[in-house]
Amino acid sequence: MSDDQDLVRQTVREVLTAHPPVSLTAELTWDEGLWAELAAAGLTGVGLPEEAGGSGGEVADAVAVVGELARGAGAVPVGEQLLVAGPAVLAAGLQLPPPDEPLVAAVDGDLTAVPDGDGWLLSGTAVDVPWAGVALHLAVLAQGPDGPVLALVRAPAPAWTHANLAGEPRGSVAFDGLRAPAAPITVAAVADLRARAALLRAVQLAAALEQVLALTLRYAGEREQFGRPLGKFQAIQMYLAEMAGEVTAVTAVVDAAVQALEAGEPLVPAAATAKVRAGAAVEVVAALAHQVHGAIGFTQEHALHHLTRRCWAWRDEAGSELAWSATLGEHLVAGGADGFWPALTRVV
Amino acid sequence: MTHALTLAPAPRSDAAELVRAEVREFLAAEIAEGTFTPHVDTWLSGVDPAFSRKLGDRGWLGMTWPKEYGGHERTAMERYAVTEELLAAGAPVAAHWIADRQSGPALLRYGTEEHRQEILPRIAAGECFFVIGMSEPDSGSDLASIRTRATRDANGDFVVDGAKVWTSNAHHSHYAITLVRTGPPGDGPRGKHQGLTQLLVDLSLPGITINPIRILDGGHHFNEVVFDGVVVPAGMLLGEEGAGWHQVTAELAFERSGPERFLSTFPLLTELARRAAAGQDRAQLAAVGRLSARLLAIRQLSLRIAAALDRGELPDIPAALVKDIGTTFERDVIDEVRRVAEVTPSLSSPDPLGRALAEAQLHAPGYTLRGGTNEILRGIVARGLGLR
Ligand SMILES: Cc1cc2nc3c(=O)[nH]c(=O)nc-3n(C[C@H](O)[C@H](O)[C@H](O)COP(=O)(O)OP(=O)(O)OC[C@H]3O[C@@H](n4cnc5c(N)ncnc54)[C@H](O)[C@@H]3O)c2cc1C
Numbered sequence: 132m133s134d135d136q137d138l139v140r141q142t143v144r145e146v147l148t149a150h151p152p153v154s155l156t157a158e159l160t161w162d163e164g165l166w167a168e169l170a171a172a173g174l175t176g177v178g179l180p181e182e183a184g185g186s187g188g189e190v191a192d193a194v195a196v197v198g199e200l201a202r203g204a205g206a207v208p209v210g211e212q213l214l215v216a217g218p219a220v221l222a223a224g225l226q227l228p229p230p231d232e233p234l235v236a237a238v239d240g241d242l243t244a245v246p247d248g249d250g251w252l253l254s255g256t257a258v259d260v261p262w263a264g265v266a267l268h269l270a271v272l273a274q275g276p277d278g279p280v281l282a283l284v285r286a287p288a289p290a291w292t293h294a295n296l297a298g299e300p301r302g303s304v305a306f307d308g309l310r311a312p313a314a315p316i317t318v319a320a321v322a323d324l325r326a327r328a329a330l331l332r333a334v335q336l337a338a339a340l341e342q343v344l345a346l347t348l349r350y351a352g353e354r355e356q357f358g359r360p361l362g363k364f365q366a367i368q369m370y371l372a373e374m375a376g377e378v379t380a381v382t383a384v385v386d387a388a389v390q391a392l393e394a395g396e397p398l399v400p401a402a403a404t405a406k407v408r409a410g411a412a413v414e415v416v417a418a419l420a421h422q423v424h425g426a427i428g429f430t431q432e433h434a435l436h437h438l439t440r441r442c443w444a445w446r447d448e449a450g451s452e453l454a455w456s457a458t459l460g461e462h463l464v465a466g467g468a469d470g471f472w473p474a475l476t477r478v479v
Numbered sequence: 480m481t482h483a484l485t486l487a488p489a490p491r492s493d494a495a496e497l498v499r500a501e502v503r504e505f506l507a508a509e510i511a512e513g514t515f516t517p518h519v520d521t522w523l524s525g526v527d528p529a530f531s532r533k534l535g536d537r538g539w540l541g542m543t544w545p546k547e548y549g550g551h552e553r554t555a556m557e558r559y560a561v562t563e564e565l566l567a568a569g570a571p572v573a574a575h576w577i578a579d580r581q582s583g584p585a586l587l588r589y590g591t592e593e594h595r596q597e598i599l600p601r602i603a604a605g606e607c608f609f610v611i612g613m614s615e616p617d618s619g620s621d622l623a624s625i626r627t628r629a630t631r632d633a634n635g636d637f638v639v640d641g642a643k644v645w646t647s648n649a650h651h652s653h654y655a656i657t658l659v660r661t662g663p664p665g666d667g668p669r670g671k672h673q674g675l676t677q678l679l680v681d682l683s684l685p686g687i688t689i690n691p692i693r694i695l696d697g698g699h700h701f702n703e704v705v706f707d708g709v710v711v712p713a714g715m716l717l718g719e720e721g722a723g724w725h726q727v728t729a730e731l732a733f734e735r736s737g738p739e740r741f742l743s744t745f746p747l748l749t750e751l752a753r754r755a756a757a758g759q760d761r762a763q764l765a766a767v768g769r770l771s772a773r774l775l776a777i778r779q780l781s782l783r784i785a786a787a788l789d790r791g792e793l794p795d796i797p798a799a800l801v802k803d804i805g806t807t808f809e810r811d812v813i814d815e816v817r818r819v820a821e822v823t824p825s826l827s828s829p830d831p832l833g834r835a836l837a838e839a840q841l842h843a844p845g846y847t848l849r850g851g852t853n854e855i856l857r858g859i860v861a862r863g864l865g866l867r
Binding site for chain 1: 617619620621645692693694695810814817818819820821822823825841843844848849852853857
């Protein structure tokens with residue numbers, strides 16, 4: 132980690148001190164104040180080139196911003212913009228919206244785009260759109276006459292929204308011949324886009340899980356029962372050690388996947404690995420964290436739920452853990468059993 | 480097999496199967512009429528006094544108690560069949576659950592004749608609800624360290640000051656069996672077990688404030704119950720002054736081994752079964768099979784304990800073991816489902832599997848904590864194995 136990223140982290144942390152996690156509800160679907168402050172500081176454009184309107188910086192800087200926001204349970208679509216939708220829009224040669232206006236990618240659903248004069252007409256329904264109702268712009272993946280197309284639209288009101296386990300809005304957005312700028316993209320770019328969405332969740336999970344461990348370590352040192360801190364009980368020590376093992380392994384593999392992204396290496400197997408491993412850790416880490424916290428952790432009075440509820444949600448978003456496990460397995464055995472080990476050593 | 484864990488098989492009970500059939504018929508009719516929709520963990524969150532009264536009308540509350548107190552003198556096996564049917568269906572049983580399961584039996588054992596005559600028939604009718612007033616902010620696992628205290632006033636009545644927390648459904652209930660300190664602790668490591676007393680506290684008494692505490696899904700089930708100079712009449716002493724610790728631990732044996740310790744997430748398993756049956760997916764069918772085999776083993780153990788309690792034994796160590804493996808099972812159902820089924824967990828999901836998964840996940844931390852944490856329970860099992 133370089134000094135640049137340390138500085139970025141520090142800046143995000145400072146912004147977050149004035150914006151503790153909020154409990155999202157049907158009425159309060161995001162932390163608009165946090166977004167505004169991040170945008171004013173240029174943090175919603177990190178890693179996007181200055182000539183396109185971004186703030187410049189490396190992928191690693193964007194990853195640092197996203198990780199810090201996940202640690203602080205910030206309810207803002209920054210990761211979607213910096214790591215997924217922004218790069219996809221630029222790669223397709225489309226005009227990046229101003230970075231202070233939330234942009235997310237809609238990659239699932241049944242959509243078509245047909246060329247019409249100097250634009251395209253977009254029809255169909257996008258599903259599982261993150262931050263539906265919050266994002267102002269959508270980069271929508273659709274099927275064109277000759278292959279996949281990425282369209283950029285001002286987000287219409289969603290047809291239906293639901294909340295994930297953390298209360299973050301997800302939804303369906305319908306289009307009926309909406310005129311929009313769009314560009315054909317390759318099948319490989321589509322796979323890359325989905326992999327980026329998965330890698331985003333893996334980066335968020337790794338940071339959130341680290342924070343869950345930190346909160347639990349702190350609590351085990353402070354809470355006393357039977358006249359001693361919980362951390363003095365061997366059963367609790369074993370739990371914390373087990374959690375630390377999970378978190379450390381996740382961080383290692385997610386860091387490696389981020390390096391693959393930076394190096395422009397094949398992203399699908401690396402992102403799949405990171406997402407699956409980070410998701411698997413949630414089962415252990417969240418359960419043990421709650422076990423150590425006792426009843427207070429089961430309430431909204433303690434901060435733990437902001438993180439654990441996100442972890443439970445994120446592990447099955449941008450492709451479920453089940454789906455990504457299968458994708459990874461498929462990739463690894465594509466060359467038969469003899470190709471398995473060689474393929475494995477190329478993933479990250 | 481270690482002696483402390485060995486239990487005789489539960490006898491088969493024709494009477495239990497008869498009442499089971501009646502409950503199934505009743506539940507099918509209620510669901511058809513739309514009086515309730517099945518949910519996960521309804522013995523915490525499914526408060527429906529009207530439903531509780533219906534169960535009372537049918538004689539399904541206070542089932543094992545003497546008829547003179549409104550009970551029905553049926554066997555523990557019959558009661559077991561009724562409770563497991565209600566839980567498996569995801570029926571709203573939270574209002575009366577604590578009163579029927581442990582407060583009524585505690586009154587039968589330790590209450591005065593007046594308590595029994597006045598309160599038990601109302602519990603059996605589904606009209607009187609109880610909460611457990613044990614935990615405090617600084618006293619969870621270390622229950623004997625509680626600070627809520629009661630002193631006698633000039634009339635000999637108790638004056639209670641302090642606060643209880645996590646008091647499930649206090650805002651819907653009438654009485655709290657409240658553990659208070661009435662005397663100083665004794666010497667030695669077990670000394671703090673002395674000087675504790677159980678009081679039967681009417682929650683409408685002046686000086687009691689009930690404050691909501693929201694759990695992960697935003698639901699209001701938990702409360703903080705604050706006692707500020709609350710005068711509890713002398714006659715509301717439950718059992719013996721100073722014998723509170725012994726009484727509480729006896730109460731916990733009833734609390735620990737019932738079907739609610741492995742069926743809290745059963746409605747989620749039912750939704751997986753629905754998906755598996757519809758798609759005939761082998762991995763899903765195998766998951767249903769694997770989870771069912773685990774469930775059935777726990778259930779056999781739990782039934783053995785019910786039979787032992789019926790014989791007047793106090794199988795506290797096997798009860799601790801059942802609660803440990805049963806509640807771990809409740810939690811494991813969640814990830815077994817995720818491993819074999821594509822499902823998006825959301826409380827507002829139109830897909831019943833997605834909704835049940837969200838409910839089960841957001842309630843999951845509670846399963847292995849409530850009624851004594853699994854770590855404390857394993858300590859009890861280890862003691863039973865002669866290790867400590
Ligand atoms: C859903 C739910 C409903 C509840 N309803 C009620 C209610 O109605 N009334 C009521 O009075 N209480 C209720 N409780 C409280 C419950 O009894 C306590 O949560 C439980 O006793 C644990 O106490 P604690 O939460 O303070 O955790 P703590 O005692 O602080 O324990 C925290 C962690 O440390 C571990 N630990 C503590 N001591 C040791 C040790 N010696 N060795 C090893 N590990 C140890 C625990 O196992 C746990 O993992 C409820 C709790 C839940 C979750």
